[in-house]
Amino acid sequence: MRRFEGKVVLVTGGNRNTGIEITDLFVREGAQVFMCGSTPESTAKGEQILRARGIGDFTAVPCDVSDAAQVSHLFDVIAEKAGRLDILVNNAANQGLGHGGPLEMTTAQMLDVFKVNLLGGFQVTQAACNRFFMKQEPNPVTRQKGVVVFLGSNTSMRAIRNRTAYCTSKGGIDAMVRSLSLDLGPLGIRVNEVAPGYIYTERWDVLDEKIKARRRLNCPLRHEATGGDIAEAVAFLASDAARNIGGERLVVDAGCSAQHMPEDVDF
Template structure:
């Protein structure tokens, strides 16, 4: 098992992709610190993991946009385990339904505070634990293909993911000389519970947008994250691994590329 006896923190690990990532590391031998923003979310996440017969995890409540809650979470992790080997920055505010011309600035800021500031705050606290360790550590951020190919009515989200691109590179060059690798996985469409609200027509259209014809599963994203966190990627840092079925490679979907 690639992560036997490793201590791994996954933020936003209470649903969808976050659950998949947590499950991947547990199955591969890690002890996973499952972060969620509320007790209710954590209970739901624990129920999902238990339903998979996975038990090697611990729950840590913290809103990552709140530095006091982040510091408290890391104090608990350090007290309980004494170290942290891998950080997966997965938590995100999706910023749904926010049109550029009507979006209040406080809503724009709310998305950035979770996605960008939250990633910075969690990473900074993780690094404080990792640097004194002999084995240092690894950080994998969750970005998005929208950071380079914007989608409609998601300005705050797109902006935050563009920031994650830059933050990943900056962290990587600052931390590489000190033994910590930092990389990013950039998904496209992911099959989540939000797809249950989509019409068959919308789902069909989405799949036609993807050269491979199928959206990613949480397992697809988890495998990419696990690769970057593993020793197989020991000479990779500052990179952006796109997992989007080929969307970023194309100019237009096949049916309208005329």
């Protein structure tokens, strides 16, 4: 029996990098999956990659999660094709790259990041609750009606340079997960977060090997996560095995958060 047989799953930002591996895992584990990128083009590209891998039962629907009308349309498609939703993975993110330091960045740049990472995650969660979870019978194993997993970041606790908007938004996600967990838990909706550290994405492909090696030295476990490593953590928190875990932040960062200084400056 596959882990998510019969479940309906939505993965935002499920079209590339980490999100595509989350989509891939849930489909392989038997779920009916809906995934979105922010535009028709990026979503179609992700769909092509997954189809080329032979991944079958998923539906790709473009949706900018910061736009309420597009979120509403996404849930119309899920209603029409599946009629229910069991698991929401809020993975979509604006990385807030290239803003410069806090003295240079504009209000518009700051808002763009918050609109995707905070407002986007919130309004997709609210729609999942109101359109599906609250109307569904509880799962007989967990006595829960729906599960939400957010993608946070270890940068919410230990900041990185020139990423004020991103780090702040990820700190907001930590707080939102705790807050939603308190309010939604009694209603049968379980909310948690995976907080990754370094993940190998297409942004690593262009890095010099020396930079990759230096980053790996920063990791007590000596290697960044793959998208698949993060997908496994998401799957655990989404699964019935995690039915008594709520409002929690599962850090997947090769042990980085455990250290004060990386090895080459710690003497």
